[in-house]
Amino acid sequence: MSKDKLNENKVLIAYSSRAGCTEEVALKIKEKLDTSSFEIKIFNVSDKDQFKSLNKQDINQYSSILLGSSIIKGKFHKNLNKFLKKLDSSSIKDKKLGFFICCMKACNPEKIDEAKNEYIIPNLEDYNLDFSIVDAFGGKLDFSPTSSMNSMIQKILKKIMLKDNLDLKEIESKVYDFRDWQQIDNFTSSWLNIISNM
Numbered sequence: 001m002s003k004d005k006l007n008e009n010k011v012l013i014a015y016s017s018r019a020g021c022t023e024e025v026a027l028k029i030k031e032k033l034d035t036s037s038f039e040i041k042i043f044n045v046s047d048k049d050q051f052k053s054l055n056k057q058d059i060n061q062y063s064s065i066l067l068g069s070s071i072i073k074g075k076f077h078k079n080l081n082k083f084l085k086k087l088d089s090s091s092i093k094d095k096k097l098g099f100f101i102c103c104m105k106a107c108n109p110e111k112i113d114e115a116k117n118e119y120i121i122p123n124l125e126d127y128n129l130d131f132s133i134v135d136a137f138g139g140k141l142d143f144s145p146t147s148s149m150n151s152m153i154q155k156i157l158k159k160i161m162l163k164d165n166l167d168l169k170e171i172e173s174k175v176y177d178f179r180d181w182q183q184i185d186n187f188t189s190s191w192l193n194i195i196s197n198m
């Protein structure tokens, strides 16, 4: 028999996304969690209105909180940091916390640990929060002629991408999507396991 959707079964997903890559990942995770007995609420903190309504939420109604962010110039989105600060100052010791990022560095599976060490660990250091699971997923980059990124940013990102992916000899004018959906599915299963065994 499935569990009732009581307060202790409420899960919050809060994510930030600049161009939609992390949003698609967050929605994929929600899709899988929706098939469980948990009730999932999801907020895009990079959207002004959603960030406002998230801030009005009583955090204590959630038993677990999953956060996701893309990495822009080595950092999380500022609203995600604001939300982390709020969590840090709330008394949430009984809640399970998880974190994932989407970034270019994790495009190369061999660099996933490096991405975690470079972006997740130092950016979470300021907060006295205990995360049960963290992961770094490959990102999505649009180098197509209709890309919204300006040419200087494209040039910098192409250079870093070539450095991190020695298999790539040149960057073509197209959208590169390095997300590994199996890795994301495995992460979701592990997260589900963690929050089911509280």
Ligand SMILES: Cc1cc2nc3c(=O)[nH]c(=O)nc-3n(C[C@H](O)[C@H](O)[C@H](O)COP(=O)(O)O)c2cc1C
Pocket: 016, 017, 018, 019, 020, 021, 022, 023, 069, 070, 071, 072, 073, 074, 075, 102, 103, 104, 105, 106, 138, 139, 140, 141, 149, 153, 157
């Ligand atoms: C301006 C800019 C800066 C970026 N800086 C980094 C970076 O410092 N490290 C990295 O690994 N990826 C970096 N990326 C890659 C993004 O993290 C990646 O494209 C991600 O998939 C974007 O997700 P989003 O669409 O959800 O924001 C950068 C991308 C842009 C556009």
